[in-house]
Amino acid sequence: MSYILNQEASEAFFNELKKTYTIYAPKRIEKAGRYSDTDLIQYGEVQSFAEIVFDKKSTFPMKEVINPIQQTLFYYTEEEFRESSGPKKKILCFGRPCDINAQKIQARIYDGKGGFVDPYYKRLEDVISYVLMECPQDSDSCFCVSMNTNKTDNYVFAIKQTHDGLKIAVKDDHFEPYLQGAPITDYTASFPESNDLSLVVPEIPSKEIQNELKKHDVWKQFNSRCISCGACTIGCSTCTCFTTRDIVYSENSKAGERRRVSASCQVPGFDQMAMQKEFRSTAGDRIRYRVMHKFHDYDARFHEGHMCVGCGRCSDRCPAFIEITSTVSKMAAAIEDIKAKGE
Amino acid sequence: MAYNILTPKACEILSIDKESIHEWTFRVATDVHPKHGQFMQLSIPKVGEAPISVSAQGDGYLEFTIRSVGKLTDEFFNMRPGDTIFMRGPYGKGWPIERFTGKHLVIITGGTGLAPVRSMLNILDSDMSKVESLHLISGFKNEECIVFRKELDMWKNRFNTTYTLDNEEIEGFKSGLVTKFISEIPWKDFNDNFEVVVVGPPMMMKFTGLELLASGVPEEKIWMSFERKMSCAIGKCGHCRIDETYVCQDGPVFNYTVAKDLVD
Numbered sequence: 001m002s003y004i005l006n007q008e009a010s011e012a013f014f015n016e017l018k019k020t021y022t023i024y025a026p027k028r029i030e031k032a033g034r035y036s037d038t039d040l041i042q043y044g045e046v047q048s049f050a051e052i053v054f055d056k057k058s059t060f061p062m063k064e065v066i067n068p069i070q071q072t073l074f075y076y077t078e079e080e081f082r083e084s085s086g087p088k089k090k091i092l093c094f095g096r097p098c099d100i101n102a103q104k105i106q107a108r109i110y111d112g113k114g115g116f117v118d119p120y121y122k123r124l125e126d127v128i129s130y131v132l133m134e135c136p137q138d139s140d141s142c143f144c145v146s147m148n149t150n151k152t153d154n155y156v157f158a159i160k161q162t163h164d165g166l167k168i169a170v171k172d173d174h175f176e177p178y179l180q181g182a183p184i185t186d187y188t189a190s191f192p193e194s195n196d197l198s199l200v201v202p203e204i205p206s207k208e209i210q211n212e213l214k215k216h217d218v219w220k221q222f223n224s225r226c227i228s229c230g231a232c233t234i235g236c237s238t239c240t241c242f243t244t245r246d247i248v249y250s251e252n253s254k255a256g257e258r259r260r261v262s263a264s265c266q267v268p269g270f271d272q273m274a275m276q277k278e279f280r281s282t283a284g285d286r287i288r289y290r291v292m293h294k295f296h297d298y299d300a301r302f303h304e305g306h307m308c309v310g311c312g313r314c315s316d317r318c319p320a321f322i323e324i325t326s327t328v329s330k331m332a333a334a335i336e337d338i339k340a341k342g343e
Numbered sequence: 344m345a346y347n348i349l350t351p352k353a354c355e356i357l358s359i360d361k362e363s364i365h366e367w368t369f370r371v372a373t374d375v376h377p378k379h380g381q382f383m384q385l386s387i388p389k390v391g392e393a394p395i396s397v398s399a400q401g402d403g404y405l406e407f408t409i410r411s412v413g414k415l416t417d418e419f420f421n422m423r424p425g426d427t428i429f430m431r432g433p434y435g436k437g438w439p440i441e442r443f444t445g446k447h448l449v450i451i452t453g454g455t456g457l458a459p460v461r462s463m464l465n466i467l468d469s470d471m472s473k474v475e476s477l478h479l480i481s482g483f484k485n486e487e488c489i490v491f492r493k494e495l496d497m498w499k500n501r502f503n504t505t506y507t508l509d510n511e512e513i514e515g516f517k518s519g520l521v522t523k524f525i526s527e528i529p530w531k532d533f534n535d536n537f538e539v540v541v542v543g544p545p546m547m548m549k550f551t552g553l554e555l556l557a558s559g560v561p562e563e564k565i566w567m568s569f570e571r572k573m574s575c576a577i578g579k580c581g582h583c584r585i586d587e588t589y590v591c592q593d594g595p596v597f598n599y600t601v602a603k604d605l606v607d
Contacts, residue, residue, distance in 0.1 A: 073349060076388040081429065083347050109579060115592050116577035119347045207604050210586065214606055241581030244574045246389050256389060263580070270582060271607060273572045274413025279607030289607075293584070301587035 003182040006165040010049045013168075016178050017092060018047070024065045025094035025133075026058035027051045033059070043093075052094060054161040057139045061237040061313055062099040063106055065091070066124050067262075069234070073120060073244070074258040081258065086123035092156070093128055096135040097191055098142070098309040101149035102237035103130070105309070108302050109240045120260070129172070132158040137192050141312030143325055144192055146199040149309040151191045158189030199325040201295050201306055202332035209338050210296070218334035219284035225320045226283035230264030232324075233290070235317035238307050241265060265289055287327070295328055348577060351386050351429035357404055358424050362490040366455060367420065368398060368408045373430060375405065379463040380437030380568060380596045383407070384576050386429045390418045394573045394591070397433070398458035399465060408458040408490060434576040435595050438463055438540065438566065447533040449478045451521050451551055453543025457481055457491055459568050459595075460542055464494070468501050475536065477502040478528050482521035482547070484509050489516075521547065522554040530558060542568045552599055565599035 005013060017023060025046045032040035041058040043065050074081040110121035132155035144150040156172035167187040170176055204210045233239040243263040248256035263270060266286050272278045280286050298307035308324075315323045352373075360368040377383065377397050385407065386392035393415050399406035411420045422428065440463070448467075450460055467477055479502050483489045486508060495515075498504055505517065505524045512518040521543075530537070539560055541551045548567050555565055571590045574580035583590035585605045597605065 074351075078388065078427065079353060081351050081388075083350065115589075116348055116579075118577070118579050119349065211604060211606050240579065242574060243580065243582070244392055246391055248389050254389070258388070258392075263574070263582070265581065271572055273570065274416065292586070297584075297587045 001176060001179075002167065002169040002185050002187040003179045004162075004165065004167055004185040004187070005179075005182055007050075009182060010166045013178055013182075014049045020090060021092040021129075022087065022089045023092045023094070024062075025052040025131075026056075028053050049166065052133075054133055055136055055138060057096070057142075057311070057313075057316075058099075059313075059316075060235060061102065061311065062093065062095045063102065063237060063239075065093050066103065066121065066128065067106060067110070067240060067242075070245075070259050070261045071120065072257045072259050075255070076246070076258055077255045083119075084257075086120075087127050089127070091124070091128040092131055094131045094133050094159070096133050097152045098135075098144045098147075098149045098311045099237060100130045100132065100152045100154050101144075102309045102311070103154075105238040105298075105307055106240060108304065130155045132189055134158060134160040134189055135192050137195070139312060139316070140196050141315045141323075142192075143195050143197040143199050143310035143312065145195050145310070146197075146201075147306065147308055147310035150193070160187065160189070195310070197312070197325050199310070199328055200332070201328060202335050204292075204296050204335060205339075209335060209342075210292075212338045213292070213331070213334055214288060216334045216338065218330050219288040220282075221330075222284040222287045222322065223282050225322060226266070226287055227320055228266050228268055228283045228286060229319060230267040231317040231319060232314035232322075233264040233266055234262060235313035237309050237311045237313065238294075239264075241270075265293075287322075291324075291327055291331060295331070349431065349575070351384070351392070351431045353427045354430050356422055356424050356426050356428060359422070362408060362492070363487055365412075365488075366408055366410045366490050368406050369419065369422075369428075370404050370406050371428060371430065372403060373405055374403065375430075375433060376400065377405070377433030378437035379440060379466070380459055381433040381435050382459075382576070382595060383430050383432035384434065384573075385415075385419075386431075387415060387418050387422075388429065391415045392429075392574075394434070394576055396459040396568075396595075398461045400462050406462075408455060408461070410455055432576065435591055436593065438568075438596055443538050444473055445475065445536075447475045447478070447537035449480075449528055449537060449539045451480045451525070451539065451541045451543075453482050453521060453547035453551075454484060454488060455490055456543035456547070456568075460540060461491060461494065464498060464502075468494075468498060471501065475533075478505075479503070480505045480507070480521050480524050480528075482507040482509065482543075483516075485511060486513055486516075520550075522550050525551070525554045525558055528558070530560065537564060539565045540567075541565060548602075552603065562599045562603065565602075567597055567599060567602045569595045569597060569602070569605070571595075 029040040072084040110118040158169040160167045241263045242260045245261050294307045355372045357370040382394045382396050385395045395407045398408040411417050508516045569590050571583035573583045576591045578589045578592040
């Protein structure tokens with residue numbers, strides 16, 4: 001069933017939800033943007049519908065809710081490691097179709113397909129449900145349609161902001177009682193059908209071409225452009241890599257926390273072992289590693305599509321204006337070049 | 344609270360043996376029984392955590408041969424018997440022992456690459472009936488870098504051994520890289536019934552692989568153990584990934600048919 005709520009009814013609905021759920025959504029942090037007098041739109045806990053930003057793509061991705069920039073794994077003393085505690089309440093997380101689809105990719109890495117289940121991911125995944133925010137297609141860096149991530153059915157209800165409230169289409173009947181008595185409408189969620197940008201991901205037909213591609217000159221142009229800051233991976237909806245770091249509460253303290261901190265394959269040192277040379281020592285090597293992971297290696301391992309939802313945040317965040325669809329197109333040209341030389 | 348695979352357990356250091364200036368062997372009390380070639384995540388609170396190969400095992404203990412090269416390993420060198428370290432594991436796929444049984448086995452190591460095969464060598468030392476013969480080529484940079492001297496002496500009497508130093512010759516050690524001695528292995532006498540194990544620094548493994556192929560060894564008979572940076576050891580952190588392969592889960596031991604394509 002679908003409902004229409006004015007602002008007052010929307011907030012009453014929100015207050016009822018808050019009794020059972022912790023609610024995360026993109027919200028505005030004023031004057032915290034990259035440039036002066038610009039705002040940051042970031043995921044965080046929200047206390048009212050009015051706080052939620054519907055009309056602008058969040059600066060940083062939804063993954064920060066489930067896989068935060070840093071989280072405490074253990075509290076330690078000299079004698080023991082004690083696991084940190086998980087969420088106390090169920091979680092509702094608001095996102096656009098690409099954001100929700102990105103969680104499938106997070107899950108494939110963390111749920112231990114063919115391996116181990118990550119307990120910190122699992123304890124959040126068990127209590128989280130998604131609310132679909134209808135995408136107003138406000139960004140020109142998106143290419144979700146090309147990545148087949150423009151639609152989703154992984155949500156409990158869909159929501160669209162109107163000039164004086166909300167339209168809501170309930171998918172999970174569990175949420176019907178919250179809306180009893182509200183005016184009914186015929187609203188159904190709509191999804192993006194096209195983007196300004198499009199991308200055809202090239203096939204890498206063999207291991208030989210894959211290894212030739214690693215050596216191809218196409219990557220060298222990034223040595224002088226990319227500053228290896230890692231902003232693309234922090235902005236990425238699907239990047240999952242992390243490092244483990246111990247912190248102490250004071251210099252002489254023997255107690256502290258073992259934390260998981262986001263790591264970036266674009267930052268020097270990611271692959272470096274103590275007293276050894278880096279395997280990927282140039283910016284070009286590191287971009288090659290990321291781009292081939294997103295658009296080949298991940299799919300080669302999991303066989304369920306590529307590790308990109310086309311949200312365009314890597315392009316948005318790059319201070320050197322390296323744009324992802326044109327980078328992949330350059331990779332496609334390099335593959336054709338290798339094939340032509342092999343013939 | 345449910346079992347957490349990432350929880351490190353406190354373990355007592357039972358003894359410390361100085362192999363060389365930079366490499367010490369730590370014997371740690373534990374009931375864990377890893378397969379030969381698997382690794383454990385060792386940690387010291389406040390300092391951090393790292394993957395370390397098991398260099399020997401016995402009832403109630405594991406041994407780790409650690410080189411002081413970084414923040415964590417340096418801290419190990421400040422520890423004494425009776426101190427506590429933390430451990431979780433074992434992780435990864437070890438040596439395919441069942442493939443080696445009843446065959447001639449050739450083991451080629453560079454430097455502390457001897458550590459991940461030491462427990463397997465010790466088992467074979469006490470029971471040679473598992474293999475037809477064992478040829479060991481172990482190379483070290485120089486005299487200072489020699490590890491497991493006691494065992495090297497012991498294995499000399501048991502296996503066909505060649506010990507080398509890169510640029511010097513001393514009693515019991517020839518001069519030259521391990522690749523120089525591959526042609527001395529009596530490959531023809533093996534009647535195709537053999538397997539080869541290679542462990543060492545990346546460049547040593549690369550050129551040893553190529554030399555083995557040049558000697559006519561088929562790719563599928565060569566096994567290598569990789570070492571990469573790791574944070575989690577359970578396929579999540581991404582540091583050890585090469586293409587679609589996670590060294591922590593799919594390795595660290597790989598057949599050469601896979602290893603040859605693992606370009607970082």
